[in-house]
Amino acid sequence: MKKILILTLFCLPFLFINAQSQLVQAVVSIGGRVYNITNNQPLSVNIEIFDQNGQRINKIKSNATDGSYFITGLKPGTTYEIRFSDFDYMKYSYSIQIPATDKYVEYSKDFLIIPKKTQTKILIPVKLFETHKSKLKYGADLFLSDYINLLKLNPTVKIKIVSFPDDNANPQDNLALTQQRGSSLKDYFVSNGIDAQRISFEGNESTDPDNPPPTGRASKGKKYIGSTYLIIEGF
Amino acid sequence: MMLFGEYIMYKKRRIIYLIMLLLCSSFAISYAQISNYKMRTIGKHNDEALAVFINKDNTMMATGSQDETIKLWSLPDGKELKTLVGHLGSVYNVSFSGNDRLLASGSEDQTVRIWDVNSGVEMKVMRGHTGPVIGVYFDQDNDPSLVASTSFDKTVKLWDIATGAEVKTLRAHTAPTNNVAYSYDGKTIASASDDSTVRIWSTDLKKDAPLMVLRGHRAPVLTVVYSFDSEMIASSDANGEVIIWDAKNGGILRKFKAHNDLVQDVAFAADNKTLVTGSLDNHVKLWDISGPILLMDMDIGVGVWGVDIVSNASIIAIACDDGSIRLLTKGVEPVIKKGKK
Numbered sequence: 001m002k003k004i005l006i007l008t009l010f011c012l013p014f015l016f017i018n019a020q021s022q023l024v025q026a027v028v029s030i031g032g033r034v035y036n037i038t039n040n041q042p043l044s045v046n047i048e049i050f051d052q053n054g055q056r057i058n059k060i061k062s063n064a065t066d067g068s069y070f071i072t073g074l075k076p077g078t079t080y081e082i083r084f085s086d087f088d089y090m091k092y093s094y095s096i097q098i099p100a101t102d103k104y105v106e107y108s109k110d111f112l113i114i115p116k117k118t119q120t121k122i123l124i125p126v127k128l129f130e131t132h133k134s135k136l137k138y139g140a141d142l143f144l145s146d147y148i149n150l151l152k153l154n155p156t157v158k159i160k161i162v163s164f165p166d167d168n169a170n171p172q173d174n175l176a177l178t179q180q181r182g183s184s185l186k187d188y189f190v191s192n193g194i195d196a197q198r199i200s201f202e203g204n205e206s207t208d209p210d211n212p213p214p215t216g217r218a219s220k221g222k223k224y225i226g227s228t229y230l231i232i233e234g235f
Numbered sequence: 236m237m238l239f240g241e242y243i244m245y246k247k248r249r250i251i252y253l254i255m256l257l258l259c260s261s262f263a264i265s266y267a268q269i270s271n272y273k274m275r276t277i278g279k280h281n282d283e284a285l286a287v288f289i290n291k292d293n294t295m296m297a298t299g300s301q302d303e304t305i306k307l308w309s310l311p312d313g314k315e316l317k318t319l320v321g322h323l324g325s326v327y328n329v330s331f332s333g334n335d336r337l338l339a340s341g342s343e344d345q346t347v348r349i350w351d352v353n354s355g356v357e358m359k360v361m362r363g364h365t366g367p368v369i370g371v372y373f374d375q376d377n378d379p380s381l382v383a384s385t386s387f388d389k390t391v392k393l394w395d396i397a398t399g400a401e402v403k404t405l406r407a408h409t410a411p412t413n414n415v416a417y418s419y420d421g422k423t424i425a426s427a428s429d430d431s432t433v434r435i436w437s438t439d440l441k442k443d444a445p446l447m448v449l450r451g452h453r454a455p456v457l458t459v460v461y462s463f464d465s466e467m468i469a470s471s472d473a474n475g476e477v478i479i480w481d482a483k484n485g486g487i488l489r490k491f492k493a494h495n496d497l498v499q500d501v502a503f504a505a506d507n508k509t510l511v512t513g514s515l516d517n518h519v520k521l522w523d524i525s526g527p528i529l530l531m532d533m534d535i536g537v538g539v540w541g542v543d544i545v546s547n548a549s550i551i552a553i554a555c556d557d558g559s560i561r562l563l564t565k566g567v568e569p570v571i572k573k574g575k576k
Contacts, residue, residue, distance in 0.1 A: 032404060033404075033406075035365070040365075099395070099397075099398040099400055105402070106402070106403075106440070107400050107401060107402060108363070108392070108401045108402060108403055108404040109363060109401060110363065110365055110388075110390075110404065112365055125344075125345055125365075125366075126323045126324060126343075126344045126345065127323055127324050127343070127344070128323070137323055139321060139322075139323050140323060142360065142362075143323070143344070220283075220515065220538065220556060221283055221285055221301065221325070221540060221556070222301075222325070223282060223283075223301045223324075223325055223343075
C-alpha cells in the first residue's frame with residue numbers, strides 16, 4: 001500500500017505536466033468543399049494528408065452530396081500537403097502552412113479538381129495577356145504555377161493551349177495573335193521544366209463562342225480579353 | 236349629378252393640391268441648389284473606375300478600376316498619391332482598414348490583396364475564391380484582424396490579414412455575392428447577392444448559418460453598407476431601389492426608388508441619416524433617409540460605379556464609367572429645412 005502511494009506521488013507531476021502540455025498543444029482543422037472544375041458539381045474523392053516528412057497522417061473522403069471535407073488534428077506551425085489521387089481525376093497537391101497558434105482554429109479551403117478525361121477543357125480564369133498583346137503579364141506566374149504543378153504531378157498528360165482573340169476585327173491578325181499567345185504560354189511551361197512534346201497550341205480567328213465578348217449594357221464595367229483554355233489531349 | 240357648389244369645392248381642392256405640389260417641388264429645387272455641391276475631376280484611370288472608398292479620418296481615398304490598378308488620392312485637395320499595381324484583372328472593390336494603415340482590394344483575378352497604405356507595397360495575395368472577387372471590406376476595428384470578401388463563386392470568405400489564411404467560408408447565397416460590409420461594432424457582416432437577398436452573418440467564426448436573411452429587393456442586390464452606429468443597413472439593387480433595414484431585427488425601415496438604373500454604390504455620412512447613392516443613370520443623389528428626403532440630385536453626365544462621402548458630407552467622391560474620379564465639394568451649408576418627400 002505504501003509502495004502504491006509512493007508510486008502515485010512519483011507519477012503525479014508527470015501526469016500533471018502531460019495534462020498541461022495537452023492544454024497547450026492546440027489543434028488546427030481545415031474544411032471546405034471539393035468541386036469538379038468543369039461543372040462546379042460537388043465531388044466525392046479521396047483526400048490524403050502528409051506531414052513535412054512525407055508521412056501520411058490521414059486519409060478521408062469528401063462528401064458526395066456537397067463535396068465537403070474536414071481534416072482535424074493538424075499541428076500549428078507545421079506544413080502539410082493535401083493530395084488528391086483518385087483514379088478518375090488528375091492528381092493534385094496543395095501545400096498548406098498552418099500558422100502558429102495557441103488556440104483551436106479552423107481554416108477553410110475549397111478545391112477544384114480536374115477529371116481525367118480527354119478533351120476536358122480547363123478555362124484559365126485570369127487574364128494572362130493585355131488587350132491585343134501576346135506577352136505574358138507581370139504577375140501571371142502566381143497563377144501559372146498551379147498548372148506547372150499539375151503537369152509535373154501528372155507526367156503523362158498532354159495538353160493543347162487554345163487561345164481566343166479579344167475582338168472580331170481582323171481574322172488574320174487574330175489568328176496570328178492567338179498563336180503567339182499559345183506559343184508564349186508553351187514557352188513559359190517549357191522554361192519551368194515541362195517537356196515541350198507534351199504541349200501543343202492552337203489559335204483562333206474569332207472570339208470564344210462559349211465566352212463571347214459582352215455587348216450593350218452587359219459590357220459595362222467589363223474588360224474583355226480573349227479566353228485561354230488548356231485542353232487535355234491524352235494521358 | 237354633381238351640384239354646382241360641390242363642383243366648385245372639388246375644383247378648389249384640386250387647385251390647393253396643385254399649389255401644394257408646386258411649393259414642395261420648389262423647395263426641393265431650392266434645397267438642391269443651396270446644397271451647392273461643385274464638381275471637379277481630379278484625375279483619371281485608364282479604363283472604367285469601378286470603386287471608391289474614403290478612409291476613416293477623411294484624408295485619403297482609394298479607387299479601383301478596370302485598368303487593373305488602384306489609385307490613392309489625398310483629400311480634400313484630390314492629389315493623386317500612388318498607383319498600386321499587381322492585380323491581373325479589374326479591381327472591383329477597395330476598403331481601408333479601421334486604422335487607415337492597410338487597404339484591401341478584390342479583383343477579377345480571384346484574389347484579395349492587402350496593401351500597405353504608406354508605402355504602397357503589396358503585403359499579401361490571398362487566393363481561395365473560385366470566381367472573381369467583387370466585394371471586400373475590412374474589419375473596422377482599430378486593430379484590424381480580418382477582411383471579408385464576396386465573389387461570383389457565391390461565397391463570403393473571411394481572411395486573417397496577419398497570416399493571409401482563409402479562416403471562414405460562409406455559404407448560403409444561391410447566386411453570386413456582389414458586395415459585403417462589416418458592421419462598425421464588429422459583430423456582424425452583411426452580404427448582398429444576385430439572389431436578391433441580403434444576408435447577415437455573425438463574426439463569431441464558430442457560426443456557419445446566417446443570422447438573418449433580408450428579403451425585400453426584387454432584383455439582384457448590388458451593394459450593402461452599415462450606418463456608423465451599426466443600427467441600420469442600406470442596400471441597393473439593379474432596379475434602382477434602395478432599402479434601409481433595421482440591423483437589429485431585419486425589418487424594412489425605408490424602401491424607395493432612388494434611380495432609374497442600377498445603383499452600384501451607396502454610403503452613409505457620419506450623422507447616420509445622410510446617404511449618398513450613385514447610379515449608371517448618371518446621377519448622384521444625396522438623401523435624408525428619415526423621409527426619405529432628396530437633398531441633392533446631380534447629373535454627372537457619365538455612369539457612376541462608386542460613391543463615398545466624408546463624415547460631414549462636405550465632399551462626395553465618385554468613380555465614373557469614363558475612368559474619371561470626381562469630387563463634389565459643398566460650398567455653402569444648406570439653410571432650408573424642408574424638402575421633397
